[in-house]
Amino acid sequence: MSNRTGSFKTAATDLILEVKDLKKHFPVRGGFWRRVANSVKAVDGVSFTVRRGETLGVVGESGCGKTTLGRTIMRLIEPTSGDAFFYSNGRGGQADGSVDLLKMEPSKLKPVRRELQMVYQDPFSSLDPRQTIGRILEEPFIIHKIGDRAERQERVAELLKSVGLQTNHSSRYPHQFSGGQRQRIGIARALALRPQLVIADEPVSALDVSVQAQVLNLLVELQSEFELTYIFIAHNLSVVQHISDRIVVMYLGKVVEIGSSESLYERPYHPYTEALLSAMPVADPNAKRSPIILEGNVPSPLDPPPGCAFHPRCRYASGSRLQKCQSEHPELRALGEDNTEQGRMVACHFADELKLRGAFEEQMIDAGA
Numbered sequence: 422m423s424n425r426t427g428s429f430k431t432a433a434t435d436l437i438l439e440v441k442d443l444k445k446h447f448p449v450r451g452g453f454w455r456r457v458a459n460s461v462k463a464v465d466g467v468s469f470t471v472r473r474g475e476t477l478g479v480v481g482e483s484g485c486g487k488t489t490l491g492r493t494i495m496r497l498i499e500p501t502s503g504d505a506f507f508y509s510n511g512r513g514g515q516a517d518g519s520v521d522l523l524k525m526e527p528s529k530l531k532p533v534r535r536e537l538q539m540v541y542q543d544p545f546s547s548l549d550p551r552q553t554i555g556r557i558l559e560e561p562f563i564i565h566k567i568g569d570r571a572e573r574q575e576r577v578a579e580l581l582k583s584v585g586l587q588t589n590h591s592s593r594y595p596h597q598f599s600g601g602q603r604q605r606i607g608i609a610r611a612l613a614l615r616p617q618l619v620i621a622d623e624p625v626s627a628l629d630v631s632v633q634a635q636v637l638n639l640l641v642e643l644q645s646e647f648e649l650t651y652i653f654i655a656h657n658l659s660v661v662q663h664i665s666d667r668i669v670v671m672y673l674g675k676v677v678e679i680g681s682s683e684s685l686y687e688r689p690y691h692p693y694t695e696a697l698l699s700a701m702p703v704a705d706p707n708a709k710r711s712p713i714i715l716e717g718n719v720p721s722p723l724d725p726p727p728g729c730a731f732h733p734r735c736r737y738a739s740g741s742r743l744q745k746c747q748s749e750h751p752e753l754r755a756l757g758e759d760n761t762e763q764g765r766m767v768a769c770h771f772a773d774e775l776k777l778r779g780a781f782e783e784q785m786i787d788a789g790a
């Protein structure tokens with residue numbers, strides 16, 4: 422069940438995206454002949470589904486591969502292998518049916534690109550400083566040969582209104598706006614062609630905390646108005662808590678846990694998810710938190726640890742568990758009450774026996790409730 426109010430809902434089985442075993446390995450060259458000596462496994466065998474109308478949060482520390490994942494699905498980066506089936510409902514003129522985004526010829530991508538758009542972390546660097554906002558927002562219509570000049574300007578005015586800006590802003594340049602306003606422009610540009618799926622890559626992390634909530638609320642409102650599905654990439658769980666229906670947690674290029682937002686915050690199954698939850702800020706100033714400190718940084722994807730890649734930082738990898746944690750890679754498997762492919766999945770050998778702390782449980786105990 423959704424914990425949000427903004428999303429439109431369709432049948433739970435109505436998929437819009439199905440990612441299967443997606444890999445993106447960057448070759449590392451060395452030596453005099455610049456031969457491929459190794460590879461950085463930025464995304465290493467990631468699979469998940471996205472239902473039409475939902476918001477899927479993708480969370481992990483920097484270096485976990487979440488941004489590369491988003492860009493590879495968009496084909497801004499070429500994949501190493503895998504599939505990403507996009508199921509169009511034909512809304513944008515695209516034939517009703519599925520296409521494998523990762524296998525399409527680059528020349529055939531243009532019509533599909535209308536249906537998938539990206540909102541970037543840094544709106545300033547993604548907006549051309551020499552162009553007015555009106556021109557920036559008009560560009561997608563020009564590229565796709567939509568409308569005449571008057572019609573395009575009408576659509577630009579509608580877009581500006583949709584994101585809470587004034588129509589007379591169209592004659593201004595990007596530097597004349599605040600960070601929050603620039604992100605609104607970035608969102609308006611992404612929505613210009615009425616896409617079905619929007620991948621938002623850390624869209625609020627460059628903004629002041631006071632502005633973050635406004636932009637998040639705007640995204641929720643627009644989801645309903647434009648019938649959007651979101652993949653929302655973030656580096657911590659607090660940003661995605663109130664807007665995600667389901668969450669994918671990534672560590673070192675792999676998915677370590679998937680679950681509905683509600684169940685994952687209440688009962689994490691993976692120790693990495695537990696640590697991320699413990700680091701979430703608490704609204705109650707009297708509540709005492711005991712964040713789980715993850716020792717060290719995310720290991721290099723050039724040389725990931727053997728066995729469970731999380732084991733050097735996992736506080737449960739000790740005693741009788743240690744040997745298995747160090748030597749056997751845990752596959753992502755279904756677990757818990759909703760143990761379907763659409764429900765809870767976890768990659769930990771000991772997920773059934775560990776009793777991990779949920780976000781709300783800890784807050785209540787620590788607050789003395």
Ligand code: SF4
Nearest residue numbers: 729732735746769770
């Ligand atoms: Fe920790 Fe071992 Fe589970 Fe990996 S498999 S998360 S190291 S307990």
